[in-house]
Amino acid sequence: MQQERTLSIPGNFGETRRLQPDVFARDCPTRQLLDRVADKWSVLILLTLGSESMRFNGLKRRIQGVSQKMLSQTLRSLERDGLVTRRIEPAVPVIVIYTITPLGRGLLGALQSMIDWAEACMIEVAAAQNDYDKRQASV
Amino acid sequence: MQQERTLSIPGNFGETRRLQPDVFARDCPTRQLLDRVADKWSVLILLTLGSESMRFNGLKRRIQGVSQKMLSQTLRSLERDGLVTRRIEPAVPVIVIYTITPLGRGLLGALQSMIDWAEACMIEVAAAQNDYDKRQASV
DNA sequence: CAGCATCCATGACGATACTG
DNA sequence: CAGTATCGTCATGGATGCTG
Numbered sequence: 001m002q003q004e005r006t007l008s009i010p011g012n013f014g015e016t017r018r019l020q021p022d023v024f025a026r027d028c029p030t031r032q033l034l035d036r037v038a039d040k041w042s043v044l045i046l047l048t049l050g051s052e053s054m055r056f057n058g059l060k061r062r063i064q065g066v067s068q069k070m071l072s073q074t075l076r077s078l079e080r081d082g083l084v085t086r087r088i089e090p091a092v093p094v095i096v097i098y099t100i101t102p103l104g105r106g107l108l109g110a111l112q113s114m115i116d117w118a119e120a121c122m123i124e125v126a127a128a129q130n131d132y133d134k135r136q137a138s139v
Numbered sequence: 140m141q142q143e144r145t146l147s148i149p150g151n152f153g154e155t156r157r158l159q160p161d162v163f164a165r166d167c168p169t170r171q172l173l174d175r176v177a178d179k180w181s182v183l184i185l186l187t188l189g190s191e192s193m194r195f196n197g198l199k200r201r202i203q204g205v206s207q208k209m210l211s212q213t214l215r216s217l218e219r220d221g222l223v224t225r226r227i228e229p230a231v232p233v234i235v236i237y238t239i240t241p242l243g244r245g246l247l248g249a250l251q252s253m254i255d256w257a258e259a260c261m262i263e264v265a266a267a268q269n270d271y272d273k274r275q276a277s278v
Numbered sequence: 279c280a281g282c283a284t285c286c287a288t289g290a291c292g293a294t295a296c297t298g
Numbered sequence: 299c300a301g302t303a304t305c306g307t308c309a310t311g312g313a314t315g316c317t318g
Contacts, residue, residue, distance in 0.1 A: 030257045033257045034253070056279075103267070121242060290308085
């Protein structure tokens, strides 16, 4: 069964408006969603959890350079958006395991493509930057 | 001919190190690249230019809510990275046309997938947020 | 181990005004 | 039209110290 891609939103007078999702529209919820998902730490976290569930410090080790503040902050956002679940195992000390949800898994392909592109093109991009900077310097 | 995906970087003693690109490494250039590309305005600009070249104010109209500051700033970054070109046609007033490069075009698939996912899943995500907020309120 | 609370600096970003 | 320049605000994000 194909789900209709519209969103019901209560209007000013209680009626429901049917909204076509459009990320180019200023107030479309997809805009906020894009802002969340198009984020360095979100991308790296989701990709990591895509290959295996992991504990907090595991993620911290894997994603080099992330502070625990950004890590816990981003994890909470992802949990709130339903892309990641947080499971607590009663132990001393406590064990917390983060797992990607099926919803989050649906995003994985796109994210991996982005990374693949970045890893494949970084040399060309670096060259382009060099060119650009040289041209600017000569002006 | 398959290009090797390594990057030559001058080391401390003048030798060249062969680096495997790894976005999880703190200092890999792909990390900066990811930060650029995983950006709301970059995504929207590239997608727009993916379907047609466009002038500054055309972009501004299409991408609702972008300020001219962020637009020109992001365009300059994208130009520097070699993902977009800027062509000036001598006229009065001047005409400036932005076009996506083949390099940038290679990223389009991934970005479109991201948007498709966002538009498809925004309802589920909104529901998840609701759930989460309710659970938080009851604690 | 898995965080939260706090402080603080830098930078992101929008609004506004101005230019060729 | 296609921007640049400047200002003020708010958020981002690292560093540090503390908790159960």
